[in-house]
Amino acid sequence: MNTFALNTYRDTLVDFTRDIYFDQDKHSWIVTNNEITKQILKSDRLLANSLPDKLANSGLNGPVRDRVADFYSNWLIYMDGERHQLLRTKVRTYLDGIVRRFSDETIKRMIINEMASGSKEGLVDFVEITQKICRQIMATVFGLKVEEYDYLVKISRPVTELLYGYDLEQIKAQKALDAIGRYHQHLHELTNAHKLNDNGFLSQALSDPEISLSLLINVLVDGEDPLESLEKSVFFLWGQSGLLNLRSDLKTIFSIMAPFTYISRIAAEDTIIDSVTVKRGQKISCIIPEYQNSGSPHHGSMAFGQGVHRCLGEPLAVKVAKNTYEILQAKKKQVKMVKYAVNNDFGYFTFTELLMEVN
Numbered sequence: 143m144n145t146f147a148l149n150t151y152r153d154t155l156v157d158f159t160r161d162i163y164f165d166q167d168k169h170s171w172i173v174t175n176n177e178i179t180k181q182i183l184k185s186d187r188l189l190a191n192s193l194p195d196k197l198a199n200s201g202l203n204g205p206v207r208d209r210v211a212d213f214y215s216n217w218l219i220y221m222d223g224e225r226h227q228l229l230r231t232k233v234r235t236y237l238d239g240i241v242r243r244f245s246d247e248t249i250k251r252m253i254i255n256e257m258a259s260g261s262k263e264g265l266v267d268f269v270e271i272t273q274k275i276c277r278q279i280m281a282t283v284f285g286l287k288v289e290e291y292d293y294l295v296k297i298s299r300p301v302t303e304l305l306y307g308y309d310l311e312q313i314k315a316q317k318a319l320d321a322i323g324r325y326h327q328h329l330h331e332l333t334n335a336h337k338l339n340d341n342g343f344l345s346q347a348l349s350d351p352e353i354s355l356s357l358l359i360n361v362l363v364d365g366e367d368p369l370e371s372l373e374k375s376v377f378f379l380w381g382q383s384g385l386l387n388l389r390s391d392l393k394t395i396f397s398i399m400a401p402f403t404y405i406s407r408i409a410a411e412d413t414i415i416d417s418v419t420v421k422r423g424q425k426i427s428c429i430i431p432e433y434q435n436s437g438s439p440h441h442g443s444m445a446f447g448q449g450v451h452r453c454l455g456e457p458l459a460v461k462v463a464k465n466t467y468e469i470l471q472a473k474k475k476q477v478k479m480v481k482y483a484v485n486n487d488f489g490y491f492t493f494t495e496l497l498m499e500v501n
């Protein structure tokens with residue numbers, strides 16, 4: 143990828159000359175080495191579950207604390223126990239079945255329709271088009287109308303906002319608990335009004351007594367942003383340098399435009415990693431490393447994580463990218479990049495502007 147200069151989002155923040163080092167500003171160990179990252183994601187001493195630490199360091203107490211602890215212990219990233227594997231497998235099975243039944247033709251039709259309705263003027267904002275495509279796709283997976291899907295994502299925002307940052311603040315916790323109540327109520331209304339498609343994830347998850355509301359909200363909110371990010375990157379490559387082939391373009395995307403820039407873990411006990419001692423409770427941020435060439439287009443990349451917490455939405459994301467790719471490849475000579483901008487936050491990569499001229 144030598145024809146464009148993407149604003150750097152890693153080199154300004156990460157010292158790639160060192161495999162592992164402590165970053166005072168980020169209060170975290172930073173790991174840049176692929177092999178070390180793999181060991182970390184496999185280790186049972188390095189947990190994804192930062193909830194106990196967050197709770198211990200928070201000002202939360204009484205019933206609010208208990209309800210927060212109870213609700214979020216069913217949030218997938220906080221589930222490190224063996225018994226949780228069963229739940230993860232269940233969710234994966236539901237999602238994979240839905241994705242398999244979601245035909246390429248239907249996905250392509252959604253993409254083509256949105257592109258057609260957004261490109262009347264010649265100058266097209268692909269950020270907006272991508273958002274519309276991804277919402278339709280996610281709504282279909284969950285078995286909802288787009289407006290209902292949007293509404294559920296909107297009301298569950300305080301539930302995810304509580305998790306950002308290190309402190310669980312009382313006000314945010316109360317807002318999250320209120321949102322959970324509203325969510326519960328709204329799902330009840332949707333069910334009673336027969337507004338859930340029987341083949342969608344929500345209907346299947348709601349009729350499964352082992353799937354908690356927490357797990358369900360988690361799956362519903364986790365996918366839209368990274369799916370959008372990937373979809374925008376496909377459009378970006380198309381407009382910027384033209385598409386080569388799916389395998390190598392996905393490789394480019396997952397190495398320099400991976401939606402998540404790092405994966406974090408907490409040391410459950412003092413642990414030696416590559417000759418440094420990571421102390422109990424310290425955070426480790428594994429930078430999603432450069433693509434390692436192996437197997438299928440995306441395997442070897444850390445973009446979807448690895449091990450127990452490997453992304454459950456990967457088959458959906460890859461299927462949508464593949465279908466978008468096939469549509470765009472057929473139109474490759476008809477587009478010119480006009481302007482783009484990216485979000486350079488440490489944790490998340492996405493295009494915030496993608497203006498292209500389409501003829």
Ligand code: HEM
Binds near residue numbers: 369446453456458
């Ligand atoms: C390009 C698109 C996507 C990327 C790059 C991506 C990336 C990731 C990564 C890196 C993780 C692991 C986090 C960790 O180990 O700490 C993850 C987990 C997860 N992803 Fe994705 N994701 C994408 C799309 C989706 C979609 C579309 C869905 C839902 C339909 C989804 C649902 C999840 C869930 C539920 C988890 C938590 C798994 C667990 O903790 O066991 N993701 N994703």
